Amino acid sequence: MKKVRAKKHLGQHFLKDLTIAEKIADAVTGHMGTKAILEIGPGMGVLTDFLLKKDFDLHLIEIDRESIAYLKEKYPDLESNMILGDFLEHDFRTIFPESYIVMGNFPYNISSQIFFRVLEQRSKVTEVVCMLQKEVAERIASPKGSKAYGILSVLLQAFYDIEYLFTVPPHVFDPPPKVNSGVIRLTRNNVENLGCDEKLFFKVVKGGFGNRRKTLRNSLKSFDLAEDLKEHPLMDMRAEQLDVSDFVFLTQEIEKSRGSH
Known part of the structure; x- marks a missing residue:
């Protein structure tokens, strides 16, 4: 199988370190008994390999046609659970009538938008485990009073408990990004509504x-x-x-x- 070429305009950086991929997959807790996982941007499936070893109903969404073709060849049994499309545009109500977990190595250029979509879907998204630019990961996880604390921190912390898990250096990616990455886990708290508009x-x-x-x-x-x-x-x-x-x-x-x- 021919390797997929990383595309700059899609913000693709393929993780090649299997130990880190396994560590990210192992960070999923199945919060609230959730069994369905949606992996965003699986690329060539380095994270997918480890998620498949777990007892979850795994779905993949990928915007890159070349990656989808590669994944269909690599995981023929998973083909019916693959979506060629954009997470920011897709309606998941029919695919996930119940709750689901969002996973992935998020493209740096749209990671904030992904979280705004998660907020819209918060009644269904019970957990998020993801890798993104370290600076953004820290911002989301930081408490009040810190310089990194900002809009996304407040909005996400209203509905999720957030943990910064570990930092990932650039050299474990192909091509290496110019910055460090961070892995975080969000688990849905018990807040149904905020008591305000x-x-x-x-x-x-x-x-x-x-x-x-x-x-x-x-x-x-x-x-x-x-x-x-x-x-x-x-x-x-x-x-x-x-x-x-x-x-x-x-x-x-x-x-x-x-x-x-």
């Missing part, structure tokens, strides 16, 4: 981090804050100093003041 919550979080150096009193100016909220101690802080519950509180207060106008 979620669209507004997303906007408040994004607004808060819009200018990290400003206090929230300044960065949330456009939300037409009530006078008593402007004087709240949280307003003297910057977005990176607030955790999920603080942002929920702010959203609830903004909702209240909008309701009283």
Whole structure:
């Protein structure tokens, strides 16, 4: 079988270290008893090999036609579980009527978008185990107060418990990326809803981090804050100093003041 050529425009870097691939596969816990796995961008199947040894219902989605042709030849029994398509565009409701796990070595250029899709699907996605650019992995896993903490950290930590598992150096890939990679695991928490308008919550979080150096009193100016909220101690802080519950509180207060106008 002819090896697949890594394509720059798809952000492909093929993992060639089998020990690391096995370690990533072993990080899956089957949280909440979930049995279905969707692997994003399997490439030539280095991770797939180890996932197949586990007791999961494995599905693959791959945007690269050359990779799909290779995978069909390598895993003929898995062909009916392969999707040629874009994870960001695909509707998985018919494939996964129940819960599923998202896995993969995510392309660096779309990793943030993948997580926004996961958030949309959070009632079904019980677990995510993935490798991505170390900087993004750290941002997602970092607690409030750290420099890396940002929009994605807050939005994902609202619904998932997040662990940074280990760092992967560039030389184990073909071609090697210019940066280190990090492997993280997200497991769904018990939060069904935040107790506030979620669209507004997303906007408040994004607004808060819009200018990290400003206090929230300044960065949330456009939300037409009530006078008593402007004087709240949280307003003297910057977005990176607030955790999920603080942002929920702010959203609830903004909702209240909008309701009283």
